[in-house]
Amino acid sequence: MIEFSAVHKRYPGGYEALKGVSFTVADAELLFVTGHSGAGKSTLLKLIPVIERVNSGSVMVNGQNVSAMAARAIPFLRRNIGQIFQDQKLLYDRSVFDNVILPLNVTGVHPKEGAKRARAALDKVGLLKREKSNPIALSGGEQQRLAIARAIVNRPSILIADEPTANLDSQYAGEIVDLFVDFNRVGVTVMIATHDEQVIARASAKATTRSLTLTQGVLAP
Amino acid sequence: MMAWLRLHSMAFAATIAKLARTPFASVLNILVIGVALALPAGAYTLLINLQEAARGVSSDPELSIFLALDAKKDDVAEIDKRLKAEPLVASATYKSREAAFAELKASPALGDVLAALNQNPLPDAFVVRLKMNAADALDRLATGMQAWPKVEHVQVDSAWVRRVAAALKLGQLSVLVLAALLSVALLAVTFNTIRLQILTQRDEIEVSKLLGATDGTIRRPFYYYGALLGLFGGATAALMVWGGISVMNAGVADLARTYASSFSLHMLATGDLLAILAFAASLGWLGAWLSVSRHLREFEPRN
Numbered sequence: 001m002i003e004f005s006a007v008h009k010r011y012p013g014g015y016e017a018l019k020g021v022s023f024t025v026a027d028a029e030l031l032f033v034t035g036h037s038g039a040g041k042s043t044l045l046k047l048i049p050v051i052e053r054v055n056s057g058s059v060m061v062n063g064q065n066v067s068a069m070a071a072r073a074i075p076f077l078r079r080n081i082g083q084i085f086q087d088q089k090l091l092y093d094r095s096v097f098d099n100v101i102l103p104l105n106v107t108g109v110h111p112k113e114g115a116k117r118a119r120a121a122l123d124k125v126g127l128l129k130r131e132k133s134n135p136i137a138l139s140g141g142e143q144q145r146l147a148i149a150r151a152i153v154n155r156p157s158i159l160i161a162d163e164p165t166a167n168l169d170s171q172y173a174g175e176i177v178d179l180f181v182d183f184n185r186v187g188v189t190v191m192i193a194t195h196d197e198q199v200i201a202r203a204s205a206k207a208t209t210r211s212l213t214l215t216q217g218v219l220a221p
Numbered sequence: 222m223m224a225w226l227r228l229h230s231m232a233f234a235a236t237i238a239k240l241a242r243t244p245f246a247s248v249l250n251i252l253v254i255g256v257a258l259a260l261p262a263g264a265y266t267l268l269i270n271l272q273e274a275a276r277g278v279s280s281d282p283e284l285s286i287f288l289a290l291d292a293k294k295d296d297v298a299e300i301d302k303r304l305k306a307e308p309l310v311a312s313a314t315y316k317s318r319e320a321a322f323a324e325l326k327a328s329p330a331l332g333d334v335l336a337a338l339n340q341n342p343l344p345d346a347f348v349v350r351l352k353m354n355a356a357d358a359l360d361r362l363a364t365g366m367q368a369w370p371k372v373e374h375v376q377v378d379s380a381w382v383r384r385v386a387a388a389l390k391l392g393q394l395s396v397l398v399l400a401a402l403l404s405v406a407l408l409a410v411t412f413n414t415i416r417l418q419i420l421t422q423r424d425e426i427e428v429s430k431l432l433g434a435t436d437g438t439i440r441r442p443f444y445y446y447g448a449l450l451g452l453f454g455g456a457t458a459a460l461m462v463w464g465g466i467s468v469m470n471a472g473v474a475d476l477a478r479t480y481a482s483s484f485s486l487h488m489l490a491t492g493d494l495l496a497i498l499a500f501a502a503s504l505g506w507l508g509a510w511l512s513v514s515r516h517l518r519e520f521e522p523r524n
Contacts, residue, residue, distance in 0.1 A: 049431070051431065071436075072435070072436070075430075075433045075434060075435045075436075076433065077433075078431065078432065078433035079432075079433035083431060083432075085431070089424070089427070089428050089431065091424055091425055091428060093425075102428065102429065102432060103432040103433060105231065106429050106432060106433065106434035106435075106438050106439075107224070107433060107434070107438075108223075108224030108225065108227045108228040108231075108438075109224070110223075110227065111227075150432070154432075154433070
């Protein structure tokens, strides 16, 4: 469960991204955060794995107040949150397989077990045959699926995605949405920031969804 | 616990792989550190050899005790007893005034002069060989003996012992200063190498942190890298010193032969070598630590 209470986030320089945002996400919910660019969607998502910290208010994740979390505890929080970044953050100096196994390597999972889980994740997104390729050789849709495989390889209970279908044509975007719906079906809490109405429509046709709309840092009623 | 060990072994393997991936840069770095360490290590080796040579020459310092002219047999026995009880004394030889007088009379140069004297002007004497050659202890001992009954004069020639000791001390200081200066160089080399690595691995570090890597996991490979760089540099320095000594020994042997001696330089003891390796590795680790602490801060979440 995720709970935002009166969250304010101001960036250095004075820009106020979030102005008193409060909401609750139930377990296994599929939630969309919509709004124009600059509305604060990315900022909102970044507060959950503590990539950014709040200026006031609190963010609770599974009963923990992560906004006040000690720096040394943050890595362990992040291992339970699958993240798909707006700029994907793939590593182009290594293979598809090595990108996916990275979250397991940094947590000391046995290499054999890690390889098994990495292949399972790649299989889930349909990239098993491309495991030896370099990510640069993948299409835009495939790169996004690779980013998703890396996010789920740790079997997180929360998945957050920032504009996962940006720059993808509608067919690729549809495949990505279906993946998120699948994860949600097996009990993963999914939060997706998007401004693409088609994405929300496609997901809503297959599962129960909810949308939050942000306007200049304020949640629409 | 297993995961922790695995993280360590993976970091170690990754470090070795990193060294091997850029062999040219690695070898250059190791050479720079090797040369920087070889200078003080070489100077230290020479100093140790000199110290040994000095000890060989001055192994048994002597002092002479001259008794008062009116000293009796009992007094001589008392001095003899005290000398035997003194732990720093290796041996003491008594030379009676009669024996000394007879010896002098027998010498052709002074024989006539002494024959003209109607009494023996020479005192009883002890020639004392000591177990140590520290100038300070020598002086203290001599002063103590001066106060013994019927001792007229204690003669000790400690000036040269002092000179040798002072020269060696100066040598030691120079080696220390040299070592300190070049340690700073070693620190700078590892600091900068690690800084460049962090810069080229920005993406990997950032992504790893976002995916839940602890600071320790991220720092560890850099620590290993710095320590290994230092260790290999230390080993290179030891090789250089060994090579230098081998080359110099041919010349030293020729020189020693003209003095009818078989003196030769020898390599540092195993303990010293291990100390140099450990020192180099710790310096590398320290350089890495400084660099990592300085440059990983920018990856922290902001307020």
